Amino acid sequence: MTPDQILVTVGGLAAAAGVAWFFWFKRSPGVRASTVSDGYQEVMILVKGGYTPDTIRVAAGRPVRLLFRREETAACSEQVVLPDFGKSAPLPTGTVVPIEFMPGEPGEHEFTCQMGMLRGRILVEAV
């Protein structure tokens, strides 16, 4: 092997490992939903190439309202789905769309776009 081949091999493997680490080993602490006057735990989620924030912490047993605001026109994100709660809503660009649900037991749930390319997590925590 020539030195440049060794360099490319080592660099390539390092880059591959870096990609794996970057995309697959992420943990974000998440954002805790704030409780508003009507007793709902509310959080505003920006939809633009992904969900911001994409990890939401809520307390079990109290109703949750997620307010989605889509700021892009890419067709990919035009619908948001919460499969575990059987909820979904179309997200017209620039409109705030509320989705309400009741988190039962502590656990982890997903919300995604219709094709599952954009993903977010809801962490239901014991009170």
Added chain:
Amino acid sequence: MGATDFAGAPPRGATGSSSPATLAQPTNSAATDRQAEYRSLMRKWWFGAAVGAPTMVLSYPWLIPGLRDVFPRGSEQLWWLWVAMGIASLAVIAYSGNQFFTGAWEALRHRSANMHTLIAIGTGTAWVYSTVALLVPQLFPSAEMADVYYDVTVVVTALVVLGMAMEVKARGRTSEAIEKLIGLQPRTARVVRDGAETEIPIEGVVVGDIVVVRPGAKIPVDGMVVLGASAVDESMITGESMPVAKGPDDEVIGATMNTTGSLRFRATKVGADTALATIVRMVGDAQASRVPIQRIVDVVSSYFTPAVVILSILGFVIWYDVGPAPAFTYATIVAVTTLIIACPCALGMATPMSLTTGVGLAAGHGILIRSGDALQAAKKIDTVVLDKTGTITVGKPAVTDVVAADGFEVDAILALAAAAERDSEHPLAAAIVDGAAERGLSPPEASRFEAVPGHGIRAWLGERRVLVGKRAFLEAGGVKAAVLEAEAARLADEGKTPVYVALDDRVAGLVAIADPVKDDSAAAIAALRRLGLQVVMITGDNRRTADAIARRVGVDRVLAEVLPQDKAHEVRTLQLEGRTVAMVGDGINDAPALAQADVGFAIGTGTDVAIEASDVTLISGSLRGVVSAIAISRATMRNVHENLFGAFVYNGLGLPVALGVLYPFVGLLLSPILAALAMSFSSVTVISNANRLKRFRLKEVAS
């Protein structure tokens, strides 16, 4: 079922369509959004194509006879030409391809990757390589390596953008069904206010309003007819093609079309409570739900995009280390091709697109499939349990036969029976009174009645005595009824209930009463059996009656004398035999059995479409709906499997070929432009295949 508990609980608010005014809005603006997106993508495509065509030609001028002399290899004019192309392609990236770079950046900030990531890296790499080759060619050991690949950047961007535009267009078609439903809602209604008819916007109609429907007009909201008679075309909601006769006390469904008569009805459901609004909501929720098989796909697609990036890096390394010269060029091309050919979109869209189309198709036939779970389960069922009353039969007893003894007229017997039974509350009495009325008879006025519960009724018409009831009841009154015994036995064998009628001391005849079988039940059951399903009838009737009906409609198995509360238990017993059971019932009395079954079908719900216990709701009362629902579920799931198979095979074959697996054997290496074509084509194919479902015809039902 399961996770849908929350979904069902609050009937509205979930999708933001809680007031009548908002019914049409969300999807309408989705359609507008889609239109705008399509137009913007098409502009980007034309710009990319306009730059792409000359770029393709001018990238290899030495291959084209006329240009070979103008731009010879290594000449200064060629260098300047390439510089111009580099600037033009940068413009294409900035305008046509900007969503790839912004999308990739947004995704990167979320530490995720998607199609945009792949295309951005692919086209970006090609551009950077070309620009470096142009500006610092001394970095490359041979002049051949310093060729530019601006055509890859431009053409790939243009093709992928075109694919996206076609995808947006096709997506719109998959949701046509729900847009059509929304479009059914009339804008105004004629209501009686302060004694005068006024035309008001549909949002202004309140429960209790008297609504006037003229011939040929649309019925604006749900209600109950108070005056008038007409036939109403309900095909757009129930899927039934024949107009339905409507008179006082009949239910009318909003958005259906009145034909020739005039009607006045009292509004019972308005705004978000109407059948149409509920249907729109249910269809929307079902279309966005997940088919269970999707969970596997989700796992795959969550690893897919980064895995492709890793594959392309490894491909680069391998081609650099062991590939032919010029290694760096080949390695770059392979890496770029790999990034571009991978199509996470085909994978991600395979299931949702088919589900959206299938659920929409079903809705067009008056069948509401609640979720992807129900759809997948409906495909697997092997046994259909039909509740007899109201499902196979009309659910309302009626006079089917009248047998006259010697010296009596058929009509006279029915009139006598009706006279005697007029004030009785027995369910069979109502059938006799209705039967007489239907035949246009006017029964004489009875002067005195005596009901003997469980046996019969004694009535006097002036001096004449009429007995109506069981044979033993007549004989106790001194009437000999043996002459009609054979006829009575025959009627009983046909599943009918014979009632004896006597005038004074002579037996006059028999009136047979039965819950009539719906016209199309036998055909529908035959169709179910043709689909390979075992058909079971469940009823509280005695075995003799049950068997008689079973013979007429041709079911495989009869569960007779089942108490209403035991129906769920019977379904459970069938499931323990290892069967996947669908239960068909009216959704109210059969709710526990519907919930117990693997798939519960509520039939004939009319405007009451949101039956909680059911997985599938059939708005019309015809059993053919069950056949259609199962046929549509099967076709949809087949479509899902085709799409998933296609997407997996495409990626499974495309990726290795792009990586150059075939190169050592047959010297085949894909160009990035071909990869872009294949990628765009694959996602369009998936959507087109889903759209193909719409052409699905219910031939089983027709035959």
